[in-house]
Every structure is written in C-alpha cells, then in structure tokens.
Amino acid sequence: MTGSKDFRIGQIYITALNEKMPDAVLDTSWQTDNQVTVTVKLNSLPDAVATLYYEHDGWLSTMVGNDERPLNGNYGLYYVLSMEGAEKCHVIVHAEIPEDSPEFPSVTPKVPAAVWYEREVRDMLGLQPIGLPDERRLVLPDDWPEGLYPLRKDTMDYRFRPQPTTDNETYKFVNDSKVETTVVPLGPLHITSDEPGHFRLFVDGEDIIDADYRMFYVHRGMEKLAETRMGYNEVTFLADRVCGICGYAHSVAYASSVENALGIQVPARGQAIRAILLETERLHSHLLNLGLVCHFTGFDSGFMQFFRVREKTMTLAELLTGARKTYAMNLIGGVRRDILAEQRLTTLKLIGELRGEVKRLVDMLLSTPNFGGRVNGIGRLDPKIARDYSPVGPVVRGSGHRRDTRADHPFAGYKLVDMPVHTQTGCDVLSRTLIRVEEFFDSIAIIEKLLSDTPTGPILTEDFAYVPHKFALGYTEAPRGEDMHWSMTGDNQKLYRWRCRASTYNNWPVLRYMLRGNTISDAPLIVGSIDPCYSCTDRVTIVDVKKARAKTVSYKEMERYCRERSDSPLK
Amino acid sequence: MSNEVAALKGRLLKSIGRSIYVYRVDCGGCNGCEIEIFAAITPIFDVERFGIKVVPSPRHADILLYTGAVTRAMRMPAIRSYEAAPDPKIVVSYGACGCTGGIFHDLYCVWGGTDKIVPVDVYIPGCPPTPQATIYGFAMALGLLEQKLKETTHVEGEDESVPLIHPGVPYGLRVALERRARRMAGYLQGRACAEAFMGALEAPEPAQVDMRITQLIAKEEDPRRAEIFTQLKLVFTGMLA
C-alpha cells in the first residue's frame, strides 16, 4: 500500500510536510482511503506533529506506543491526528525508537495535548519522553514496582501480579499558584462512594486557584488482556466493558479498527443497526447527564424526573439488544441481532414518547430561575485552551469548536444521514448542557430516519481471513466525544496490539483550567459538566494557599455543599 | 464465620426493620453497576420504598455494597472502608466483577473478586445486575425472599444420546440454512427464522415443499422476515441444483 496515489485523501498534508521539512519523511502508507501513516525521523517527530496540528487544523486524537521489537527490532510511536481542515482524514505520524535507547523527543512542549499520552507510554512501555517536565506516573498504581513495563512483549505474563511495594499513596500533586504551600492531609482518610479518583483543589478562601487530580484507580490492564487471553471476537465484549455507560461506542470503535485494517466491508444493514444503537446509547447517557446537572444544582426532584424518563431509553436498549447496558451486539464483520418489524414499531413508539417527555422536562429545567444562576458563566473553558488540548464531545463544542466525528469522518450508518453539529459560544456549564439537549433530539431524529429506510440484506459478513500485522484506526462519537481505537492484528489469531482511548481521557487535562477562578461550591458541577462517566472524584483535598493548610473533605460533603451552598466544609 | 459474628448478624437482620443503610464501594468497576444502582433508587424501581437508603459514609452503613474487580490501586481504600463500617455489617458483592472478577478475573492489575479482600455474605451476579435483580438480591440478603439457585452436578446416564435437530432435513442443508439465517438476522432472530423454514421443509408430503415455502413467504406480515425467508429459499434451491 506504500505510495502516493492521487485519489487518496490526505496527500496534501504529506506534500506540506515534505515542503516544510525536507528529508524528514521516510515513508507513507495508506491503511484506508482516508487514513495515512507517515513515518518520520525520530528527531523530526515534534515538528511534524506540531506542523500538522497548528498549521493544518489537526487535533490530537490519540497516541499509540507499540513494542515492535519482535517484528523489526524497534519500538513504534504513532501520533494520531484528526485533520479537520481542507481535507478531512486521519494522518498518523509514526516514528521508530531503537531498542538500545528507549527515549524520544517529547512533543508536549510544542503540542500540550500530548502530555497524558507521553506519561502513559512511559508507564506502560518504559519509553522516556525527553523534555517532558511532568515525571509522575499516570496509569500504574503507586504500589507497582519500578522498571516493570506491562506492555513490553518480554516483561511479564498478563496474569503476573507483583507484590505491592507500598501500602500508602505516594502521588505528588502539582500546584501552579505563586504562593508557597505545604500539604498536610488532616483527618482520617475515608473513601466515599462513586468512581475512584483523587482531586486536590488549591484554594484561597472559597476561590479555586489551581487543581490537580490522580486518576486511573480502575486501571485493570485491558489492553494486555486483549492481546493475550482473547481472540478477535471476544475483544468486542471486553470493549463493551471499557465503560458501563458508553461501552457500545468502544465496541464499535474496536470492531471497525480491525475491519479497517483488514479491508472488511460491513454490510449496510449492520452499519445502520450500529448507528441506531450508538444513538440509543447517547439517549440514555445524555439523560443521565441532564439528571446529574439537576442534582448538582440542588434540584433533586428534577433529577428524579429525568431518571424516570431515562428508564424508557433503558427499555429501548433491552428491547433492541437483550440487555440494559452491556449490549454484546458486535462481531468483527457486523452485528449479532436484527431489528424486525415488532422491535421497529415499539422503538418508534418509545422514542415518540421520549421526545414529548424530555421536551417538557427541559422546559421545566430551563424555566427554573435558580438553574440559570448556577450554570451561567461557570466552569469556563477558553476556546484557546481547548485548541491546545484537543478535548472532545460536548466539552469542545460548548467552546465554539465544530468537531464531531460523526460529521467529520462519517462511519457506520452515519453516511446515510444528514448530521447536524451544534456548537455554543458560552464556553460554560450551560453551553455544554444545551448542546446535550440539542443532541438528544438529533439522536431521536437519526433513529427515526434509519428505521424508516433501513438497508436490506445481511447484518454480518464472515467472508474474510485474518492477515497478520495489519493495523488501522477505528473511531466513534460516544456521548462524551470521540473514542479512538488502534488495532494491529497478530499472527496467532489474536491482536498484536490494541490501543483504546476513551473520550474522557482527552477531557481531563482541560478540567484544571475550567476549575480555576470558580468557587469550590461549583467544583462538582464543573466536573459533572464534562460528564466523566459520572464524577470520578471520590475525595477532594482542599489546600488553602494563604493559610498553608490542607483539609480532606469527602466528595459527598462537597456535593452537598454544591447543592445547598451553606455550611462551608472549610470552616 | 464464627458463631458470635453469625449471631450478631442474625440480630442485625431482626432489628434492622425498614431502615437499611447501604454504602457503595467501587473497587474498580466500569460504572455499569453504579448506574444500575442509581436506576434502582430512582422512581421506576425505587428501593427506598423498602427503606433501603444509600448513605455517604461507611460509618453509617449496615450493608456494604462492593462493585468492580478489586484493582491494585483500590485495595487499601476498599479495606479501609470495610474497617470503618461498624459491626455487625453485611457485605454484598455486586456484579460479575464483584463476585469473581468477571471478565477481568486474571489480570495483572486486579486482585480478583470482593471475597479476596473482605468476607462476603451475599453475591448478586449480573453484568450488570438489572435493578430488578438488585431488588431481589437485597430482599435475599435481608431474608425476605428465598434463594433460588443451587449448586448442581449432572452425571451422564446410561445410553444418553443427543437427538438430531430436524432429522428430516439433510445435515449439510441445515448447516447452510442456519448459517445464512445467522448472517441475515443474527443468532437469535435468525435461528427462529431458520426453524420456521425447516418446519415448512419437514412437514409430510415432500412433493409440496415448494408450495409450502411460497405460502410461508406470502403469509409473513413482517417484510424483513419475508426477506430472510426468501434468502433461505435461495439457499434451498441452490443446494438442490
């Protein structure tokens, strides 16, 4: 596939790179008509990524580190850019790192969006980003031994569980404020519910000066599992379980990455069913977030109403897939269930009811005077910061950027529909909420359209063979934004490498900027507005930068303060 | 479990009445279980009508509800929350990951199910358990409903033999029909279509097979099922030729 045929999309970017950086490009190859991998010299990596990112409307979608020593003696790095300018396509900047010097020039100083990816590749593969100031772990837990890199092919079995090196947490939190602070955690530590994660807010009185957080408490090692215990089809069910809310989006992204790598044409009806289910998932996810925004603003009766209506979307999921959450609908090559007349009619009836119910609830929410006061101008994400960090979904659309994978790089059944993209310019919690409301009604329209003229024919193809060491991207627009998967096939009927990047991964780094300048009573609301698979914040340490003292407050207490706004936990 | 602890738990169940305080501990789940617990406390399922209430601190809890396969990073926090809850307490392990580690049971960054770190009283399987399954599990934990599942072992008897499906349809044709039906409509609806079609093939008077198939398609009200039957007819005539 090497070469530069004219009809292939993305050639203009290769030409531009060659003009700006002669001799940097070593090779180009197209995986599909609109996915091109360009291999550059290792030293040119930061410049190549930065050129595409800032001069050609590129956004960083993911970065993949791959141990290719058994194949060619090198480690491979793949910076995936979603090109959203003149020619919409994906350009993957690839560089090879020799085995004897496992380091590479960091891209982060030129493109800040790369920061988490480079920390992760250091954790998982032991590749050192030279010039990356942040030397903390990202993914691996504090009690993980030094120098043991799970994704290297020769380090360990996927079941190996090293003894813990410590019973205490050793993560260092970062504070950019100008005042000297000492962090002294007070009180007994107790984990309070919800998804794990640790926040630290640096405050002056009630105002947030800076924030830092420790995530990946739930790191389990799925990427390693996918290339060891499981075959290609089993991984679709694993991908369903990346996230309990938008798992189906991951499953579709994974399946299409393998299908793209092998050139498998999924039948049109299978594609349409995938799109219908993705929109079903968006319906229940957006209702969840609308419910939570009520909850965080102290409007708990509204929360209950949204959850009452949300059950209709859960019934819809159960009707179409046999389960409320983990859909188990994908195989490589298509889907596992069809939509017959009976399901079609019930679906149309249910979404008709949903349209009316949700319209009434949204009217009710927006006409509640307190609500506007709580969400207007809160948690502002500056469009410039958004441009630097490549956030996705309603977060980036709420800051005026017109990015939606369904429209930019149509996949699955979205080729069959006109895809509206909504943006808002308020950059605040309200903007993000309004976008979700608009998208909810779009989803209903998309399902109606796809059900009214569903393509005929099969839903699954099995006319293909697995070819080793082919790779490609697969992507979806989950309710929280773009999910990006990269898969390479192996020579033993298993994946060689699966890289899965969830949408919220791209949204966390900007959260810090959204929190700055707000009061701590708005913090849970702001965190909730990026819809992080329900707030991943089990406890919050608040550090008063003037008094130089720290206090650990349970997340529930913070949440209560957010709702009631009385009895500050800082007193 | 020591007799003393068992007696204490018995007393807790007797005196708990209608005020069961539940504290959730997420040891590294995917959020699927967490959202289904949410669904169980909201209007459609409303477990609060039984007095079951989710509380924000383990110090208030009668029941600890563990979800997720225990990850390395969550081992200590999960143990600490168990220690923080007052005795006697009931531990419920929720979802496939909580019960055994589920699909993640043998991974490097996972310690396994809840019972690897704390003693468990009740297991609620499911991936995730539905709100109804949650209600059933709680009712069982509180001794209000009976357990239905029992460990069983079947031992093969003398002359056990598996009957052939549709013995009247040649094996090769059956496989071809089932395969086409599965590609058309999946393992469930496709199989139902293949069954209906083979039923038409098998009826007595083989001379009228063509007519029966034509009737099957003509009588079908669902255009999609009619399309699938037409495809199966192509397989059938193709194999005859």
Added chain:
Amino acid sequence: MLKFLKEVLRVGEATQKYPFAPAEICEGFRGRPEHDPIRCIACAACTSACPANALSMKTDADAGTRTWAINYGQCVFCGRCEESCPTGAISLTKDFELAVARKDDLIKRAVFKLAYCRSCGAPFAAAKEVEYVGRILASYATSPEEAERIRANAEVCPECKRKLDVEQIARSNPVQQMETAR
C-alpha cells in the same frame, strides 16, 4: 415551579410493582444461561467462545470423565455460548433472580464419559460427541456397510487416524501408481 407540579401530577405513580408482581422484561432478554446436559455433547465450543471464562471444561483421564461447568458469578450474559452451540443445548433465559449466599451455589456442572480410541485405547473426546459425529457422518453413507465403517472410523483418535492414513497410503504403493499414470 408550576410546570414541575403539573408534570408530577400528570405522571402519577411510575414505580413498577416488582417484587410484588412479575418483572416487566422484554422478549430476547439475556438472563441466566440454561444448560440441558442431555442435549450437550461436551464439544467445548461454548467454553472457547466465552469471553469471561465463565464456562470451563476439564478432562480427568484417570476417572474417564470430562466435566463441563458454568459459574454464574463470572458470566457476562453475552449469549456467545448459545450462538456457538451446535446442538441447542444451552440458551439464555429471562431468569435474573440469581443472588446467592453461598458462592458454590453459583456453579452448575455436568460430568460426561470419555470415549477411548478403537486403535490405541487412549481417551480422546467425550463419548457422546463421538457417537453424535459418527451418526451424522454415517447419514451420508450409501450402504449399511459403509455407514458402519464410517462410524467405526469416528471412534479412532486423531493421532491414530494420521498413522492409519499413512499406512494405507503406503500399502497402495503411490510410487508405482504414479509411474503407471505416466
């Protein structure tokens, strides 16, 4: 506020009656997989399709048994077992009431007898599977003698089959055949 009250009054009682009435569940719901050991040939297709390893198959050559087991506590209810089963022995039901107090109550087993190779006497597959396959292959035979030969052949282990094939080829003297053909 008025809008909210109106909505609450319009909706009225929304809560489902379960557990005081049967749960409202859609057709095709993926609940507890039900295994019919009588229909099962212990071929292990389901155990290799199961993404969560909830299904297992263990062979005990000394006891002459092969034990199939499901752990409902590990099951993710995807239905791949139902999809892969060649005899319709396993299918998902609407049953969701699976909670237990004793972990072992989540396990269901079925013990099958092993078949021994006609040629070398070593156990190589479940007896029911060998019998089932023999019956299907024999259905293609054109005479009762051929059917009997096919059935007998199915009772030979793969290794012996390879050996016997080679011996048969050697007996037919392929070198001479090729020369004759030339």
